[in-house]
Amino acid sequence: MEKAVKTTCPYCGVGCGVIATVAQDGTVSVTGDPDHPSNYGRLCSKGSALAETIDLDGRILHPEIGGRPASWDEALDLVAEKFTTAIAEHGPDSVAFYVSGQLLTEDYYVANKLMKGFVGSANIDTNSRLCMSSSVAGHRRAFGADTVSGTYEDLDLADLVVLTGSNLAWCHPVLYQRIAAAKAKRPGMKVVVIDPRRTMTADIADLHLAIRPDTDVALFVGLFSHLVSNGAVDQNYVAAHTSGFADAFAAAGGVSFGEVLERTGLPAMQLREFYRLFTATEKVVTCYSQGVNQSSSGTDKVNAILNCHLATGRIGKPGMGPFSLTGQPNAMGGREVGGLANMLAAHMAIESADDRDRVQRFWASPSIADKPGLKAVDLFQAMAEGRIKALWIMATNPVVSMPDAEAVEAAIQACPFVVVSDIIKQTDTARHADVVLPSLGWGEKSGTVTNSERRISRQRAFLDAPGEAMADWRQLAEVARRMGFVEAFAYDAPAEIFSEHAALSAFENAGSRDFDIGAHVGLDADAYDALEPFQWPRPMGQARTETRFFADGGFYHADGKARFIAVEPADADRTNADYPFTLNTGRIRDQWHTMTRTGKSARLSSHIAEPFAELHPRDAMEIGIGNAGLVEIESPRGRVVVRALITERQARGSIFAPMHWNDQFAAKARIDAVVPAIVDRLSGQPASKNVAVAARRFTVRHYGFAVSQVKPVDPDAAYWALAKAEGGWRLELGFTDPVAEWADWCRRVFVIPDGVEPLGYTDAQTGDARLAFFDGPRLLAACFLAREPVAVARNWAIAQLSADHANLRKRFALVAGRPGADKPDPGATVCACFGVGVNQIVAAVRGGCQSVEAVGKVLNAGTNCGSCRAEIRGVVDGCLAAAAE
Numbered sequence: 001m002e003k004a005v006k007t008t009c010p011y012c013g014v015g016c017g018v019i020a021t022v023a024q025d026g027t028v029s030v031t032g033d034p035d036h037p038s039n040y041g042r043l044c045s046k047g048s049a050l051a052e053t054i055d056l057d058g059r060i061l062h063p064e065i066g067g068r069p070a071s072w073d074e075a076l077d078l079v080a081e082k083f084t085t086a087i088a089e090h091g092p093d094s095v096a097f098y099v100s101g102q103l104l105t106e107d108y109y110v111a112n113k114l115m116k117g118f119v120g121s122a123n124i125d126t127n128s129r130l131c132m133s134s135s136v137a138g139h140r141r142a143f144g145a146d147t148v149s150g151t152y153e154d155l156d157l158a159d160l161v162v163l164t165g166s167n168l169a170w171c172h173p174v175l176y177q178r179i180a181a182a183k184a185k186r187p188g189m190k191v192v193v194i195d196p197r198r199t200m201t202a203d204i205a206d207l208h209l210a211i212r213p214d215t216d217v218a219l220f221v222g223l224f225s226h227l228v229s230n231g232a233v234d235q236n237y238v239a240a241h242t243s244g245f246a247d248a249f250a251a252a253g254g255v256s257f258g259e260v261l262e263r264t265g266l267p268a269m270q271l272r273e274f275y276r277l278f279t280a281t282e283k284v285v286t287c288y289s290q291g292v293n294q295s296s297s298g299t300d301k302v303n304a305i306l307n308c309h310l311a312t313g314r315i316g317k318p319g320m321g322p323f324s325l326t327g328q329p330n331a332m333g334g335r336e337v338g339g340l341a342n343m344l345a346a347h348m349a350i351e352s353a354d355d356r357d358r359v360q361r362f363w364a365s366p367s368i369a370d371k372p373g374l375k376a377v378d379l380f381q382a383m384a385e386g387r388i389k390a391l392w393i394m395a396t397n398p399v400v401s402m403p404d405a406e407a408v409e410a411a412i413q414a415c416p417f418v419v420v421s422d423i424i425k426q427t428d429t430a431r432h433a434d435v436v437l438p439s440l441g442w443g444e445k446s447g448t449v450t451n452s453e454r455r456i457s458r459q460r461a462f463l464d465a466p467g468e469a470m471a472d473w474r475q476l477a478e479v480a481r482r483m484g485f486v487e488a489f490a491y492d493a494p495a496e497i498f499s500e501h502a503a504l505s506a507f508e509n510a511g512s513r514d515f516d517i518g519a520h521v522g523l524d525a526d527a528y529d530a531l532e533p534f535q536w537p538r539p540m541g542q543a544r545t546e547t548r549f550f551a552d553g554g555f556y557h558a559d560g561k562a563r564f565i566a567v568e569p570a571d572a573d574r575t576n577a578d579y580p581f582t583l584n585t586g587r588i589r590d591q592w593h594t595m596t597r598t599g600k601s602a603r604l605s606s607h608i609a610e611p612f613a614e615l616h617p618r619d620a621m622e623i624g625i626g627n628a629g630l631v632e633i634e635s636p637r638g639r640v641v642v643r644a645l646i647t648e649r650q651a652r653g654s655i656f657a658p659m660h661w662n663d664q665f666a667a668k669a670r671i672d673a674v675v676p677a678i679v680d681r682l683s684g685q686p687a688s689k690n691v692a693v694a695a696r697r698f699t700v701r702h703y704g705f706a707v708s709q710v711k712p713v714d715p716d717a718a719y720w721a722l723a724k725a726e727g728g729w730r731l732e733l734g735f736t737d738p739v740a741e742w743a744d745w746c747r748r749v750f751v752i753p754d755g756v757e758p759l760g761y762t763d764a765q766t767g768d769a770r771l772a773f774f775d776g777p778r779l780l781a782a783c784f785l786a787r788e789p790v791a792v793a794r795n796w797a798i799a800q801l802s803a804d805h806a807n808l809r810k811r812f813a814l815v816a817g818r819p820g821a822d823k824p825d826p827g828a829t830v831c832a833c834f835g836v837g838v839n840q841i842v843a844a845v846r847g848g849c850q851s852v853e854a855v856g857k858v859l860n861a862g863t864n865c866g867s868c869r870a871e872i873r874g875v876v877d878g879c880l881a882a883a884a885e
């Protein structure tokens with residue numbers, strides 16, 4: 001029988017509800033849940049492709065010790081023993097957990113409880129340090145608690161949406177669509193995008209402010225001054241509910257309009273227009289994400305924004321407020337359980353003796369951490385110095401995602417005992433673990449997550465546990481029991497943990513803390529199973545309450561008031577003669593972080609299949625790089641080699657590179673190897689968006705492109721990038737050393753069976769080579785090599801893996817690298833949902849389509865998740881402009 005289960009997407013913080021349907025034959029399909037209030041049925045390309053990422057390929061299914069299979073008992077005993085011994089010999093601060101905003105709340109709660117209450121150390125930090133910690137620090141400074149005041153509905157109701165440091169179109173696509181739809185309905189609604197790059201998000205912007213990197217504080221401090229001078233201050237609100245206005249204004253007053261222009265590099269007209277819009281519009285929402293948080297001035301950027309909303313009283317009312325967009329599916333849940341090294345639990349403060357006493361009594365724990373633990377960057381530095389004897393990494397891949405990644409890798413290697421809980425066997429981090437524990441993945445695990453608007457939703461299992469995989473919370477509880485904490489970790493199901501978490505949130509709360517979900521204390525397994533998405537707060541005995549905070553004050557500082565913070569712009573330019581470019585790093589539409597899941601989908605990998613760096617055309621020209629050439633990017637910490645993508649979307653002097661690629665998918669593209677560990681002084685969040693680098697042309701003897709049925713084995717080339725493709729794999733190549741015999745190289749890398757002879761040629765003069773291997777009518781592998789970047793149509797070549805090659809002429813066409821007239825090359829994929837390529841869109845425009853909608857009618861492109869609509873518009877506009885010339 002077919003089974004349909006309502007659950008939540010495991011990717012971004014939008015927290016879309018999905019329905020997973022398991023057909024009788026086991027086939028899974030995933031659609032948007034029309035009833036879920038976060039997305040009302042919509043999904044982006046990643047959510048739509050979920051079913052393609054849940055196969056067991058590459059999964060770790062049994063515990064391993066030192067690379068050999070082990071039983072759960074043996075592995076868990078060993079982990080408990082190593083942690084216990086380290087604590088006994090070196091004290092509680094000699095052990096650490098490094099966890100993740102992708103854990104479920106129940107996993108996270110148990111990890112935090114074990115470390116802070118039972119080990120007695122606060123050495124538990126999370127990848128949220130790299131993600132949300134500046135927002136947390138800014139919220140706590142201003143509000144006295146880490147409170148996101150608004151809701152998604154505010155995005156529908158606002159008359160002005162400011163998106164700063166957010167590439168919403170690619171990173172929170174369903175919210176982007178929501179804003180785009182609101183704007184289409186009410187054309188008076190304005191959108192301002194603040195980003196040094198012209199991203200796809202800027203496509204819906206009335207105003208795009210391409211500020212210089214890290215000059216946000218100047219921009220918002222200038223805005224604060226402007227609001228004051230233009231009578232936009234809500235005097236009643238400021239007097240009744242805030243403190244510190246005078247100091248903040250004094251600090252802001254020192255920054256003139258001219259100074260803002262100079263620092264940000266904006267044209268005066270644009271800056272004036274932004275200030276005018278913000279001043280004149282009551283209903284303003286300011287959304288911010290990593291362009292704000294991931295900065296050495298991240299916390300100040302957050303408070304500079306909050307100051308403007310507090311001064312105007314535009315907070316917590318419909319259509320108004322600051323809005324920190326969370327990245328990971330459970331970034332918020334992690335904050336609720338206190339997963340950061342400087343938090344306690346249930347939004348209580350580790351610095352407060354009362355809070356510590358309260359939590360300890362609630363847990364009936366033998367100890368309680370009495371000081372903040374090591375923040376991620378400090379943690380790995382302490383490890384490098386030998387101060388951490390045992391480490392447990394769960395649901396994160398720090399060898400890829402931490403700044404100074406090579407030093408982090410060395411620190412992990414140097415740590416005497418490292419446990420990694422993951423779902424994938426081969427990751428850049430897991431390869432250095434002493435013990436690898438197989439976790440349950442999405443679809444197999446159950447629990448809750450909290451999205452950006454404080455909405456708690458269930459993730460429900462719809463697949464059986466594969467192999468011996470075990471839920472993360474259960475792994476933790478098993479180890480805790482083996483460490484002697486039997487009663488406190490006697491959980492048998494996630495509902496019990498959730499109920500305890502709810503009880504702690506309500507414990508001696510009485511309105512003193514924002515996070516309170518006491519209404520769910522004592523819920524049983526059935527109630528947990530049926531739990532509908534709800535927003536916190538939801539205190540005991542109360543029906544659904546107001547879902548916004550602070551419209552009438554009620555802040556969480558002791559005096560109930562919010563604080564203005566006096567912030568001042570800091571110098572932002574890190575470049576120098578040796579490292580003259582500013583490297584900015586971030587995300588692309590169709591990959592999720594270190595690609596362990598999205599990298600499995602051919603569809604998602606077809607949008608952008610290689611690591612790249614975006615360069616301004618003039619910069620590219622000056623360093624002698626043409627389009628599709630290779631570029632080497634270097635800082636004092638490390639280097640990468642990636643494809644050059646030349647575009648005017650990029651400002652001069654700046655380079656953008658994605659964070660996703662790693663040693664599993666490319667030769668040398670781990671961008672965090674280049675990023676130094678510079679952090680925000682208050683939050684400890686790394687500055688991943690402003691790195692001084694050198695960029696130069698990377699010269700190769702031969703470029704190559706190949707498609708293969710089997711996963712290529714160790715290409716051993718200076719540049720390679722591997723991606724899943726329909727029917728097999730695709731491989732981009734660059735060789736610096738001569739290869740004696742291309743055919744032999746192909747045989748080894750594509751695992752060609754003995755006796756299969758290549759079809760093709762090698763031109764001794766040019767060094768070009770084209771080789772194809774067939775098994776009957778099936779293409780096993782084809783490889784194209786040239787002195788220049790290989791011009792073969794990629795999607796066409798990939799299609800040959802699934803084509804019938806009984807016909808000899810077809811085989812020769814393949815070797816020639818030319819599509820036949822019967823099968824035109826669709827071009828690079830634009831719409832991942834329907835697999836529509838750029839050439840098809842161009843053809844549709846030539847055929848009379850004049851708009852994105854018209855293209856959608858003909859090709860379906862852009863009609864599902866819509867996250868490619870901006871790109872389609874670019875192609876349409878480009879064609880129409882070319883036709884008009």
Ligand SMILES: Nc1nc2c(c(=O)[nH]1)N[C@H]1C(S)=C(S)[C@@H](COP(=O)(O)OP(=O)(O)OC[C@H]3O[C@@H](n4cnc5c(=O)[nH]c(N)nc54)[C@H](O)[C@@H]3O)O[C@H]1N2
Nearest residue numbers: 165166167171213214289290291327328586587589592593
């Ligand atoms: N497709 C996809 N979506 C994701 C993720 C993913 O891996 N893939 N990850 C999720 C996670 S965990 C997160 S945290 C979010 C991140 O979501 P976003 O923060 O939207 O994504 P980023 O690409 O990291 O950075 C956003 C933008 O900040 C800009 N920026 C850089 N420097 C500055 C600056 O000084 N000032 C300003 N104003 N802007 C600047 C960058 O150019 C970039 O366009 O995405 C979530 N969604």
Ligand SMILES: Nc1nc2c(c(=O)[nH]1)N[C@H]1C(S)=C(S)[C@@H](COP(=O)(O)OP(=O)(O)OC[C@H]3O[C@@H](n4cnc5c(=O)[nH]c(N)nc54)[C@H](O)[C@@H]3O)O[C@H]1N2
Nearest residue numbers: 130131395396397401421422439585586593594596659688
């Ligand atoms: N240069 C640069 N660096 C960055 C950023 C940037 O913008 N620029 N962004 C930062 C940000 S915001 C973030 S959030 C981080 C993200 O960086 P990471 O957290 O390191 O990236 P992920 O690939 O999401 O890692 C999740 C890991 O958990 C595994 N996993 C998946 N499901 C489960 C499960 O249920 N249980 C367990 N135990 N494991 C599971 C996955 O296979 C994967 O190995 O990167 C940060 N690093």
Ligand code: SF4
Nearest residue numbers: 009011012016044047
């Ligand atoms: S916007 Fe996309 S990635 Fe984010 S939760 Fe929704 S479907 Fe998942």
Ligand SMILES: [Mo]
Nearest residue numbers: 130131327328
């Ligand atoms: Mo993140």
